[in-house]
Amino acid sequence: MPVFQDSAALYNILGGFFDTRVRFTEEAHLIHQVGGPILFVFEEPAAQICWVPVESGREAPFELALDGQGPSPLLTFRQSGDTAHRFWHGGLDLQQALARQQVRAQGPLSRAMKLLPHLDAIYPLYADYLQAVGRGDLVLPAHGGGR
Numbered sequence: 001m002p003v004f005q006d007s008a009a010l011y012n013i014l015g016g017f018f019d020t021r022v023r024f025t026e027e028a029h030l031i032h033q034v035g036g037p038i039l040f041v042f043e044e045p046a047a048q049i050c051w052v053p054v055e056s057g058r059e060a061p062f063e064l065a066l067d068g069q070g071p072s073p074l075l076t077f078r079q080s081g082d083t084a085h086r087f088w089h090g091g092l093d094l095q096q097a098l099a100r101q102q103v104r105a106q107g108p109l110s111r112a113m114k115l116l117p118h119l120d121a122i123y124p125l126y127a128d129y130l131q132a133v134g135r136g137d138l139v140l141p142a143h144g145g146g147r
Helices: 007-020 026-034 081-088 094-099 109-113 116-121 123-132
Strands: 038-043 047-053 062-066 075-080 104-106
Touching (some): 007 038, 007 062, 026 047, 081 094, 116 123
Parallel strands (some): 038 075
16 A cells, blocks of 8 residues: 555655655755756656755755746656655665666756765654654654665
């Protein structure tokens, strides 16, 4: 049974997490090192969330665009909702997931890979967010694997 029953559930959980937690972390400012929008395309259920960088000096370094409403992405990551759920828990090694095509990437991947070590500070926020929105049932057991 998939983690997200439909697109609305995925937007609620992942969109809410990105919007209320990730955008306001110190690490979020690193999106400017990527050099453009990052699009997450989800399958099972179908959804799209784009991180759109905004100019310096704003409260958050990026805004969200949903359902393909954002600008043309520099980087695109395609994955299932379940794969994304595991990734944001810190339980998915991105390099292995790319090799196994659990995650498919388009664009200058080397720019995104530089950000991976900085995500370690964000992963714990996902489980906290799930608890805060009353979805503790979605929290995965602790993983021993790397990112």
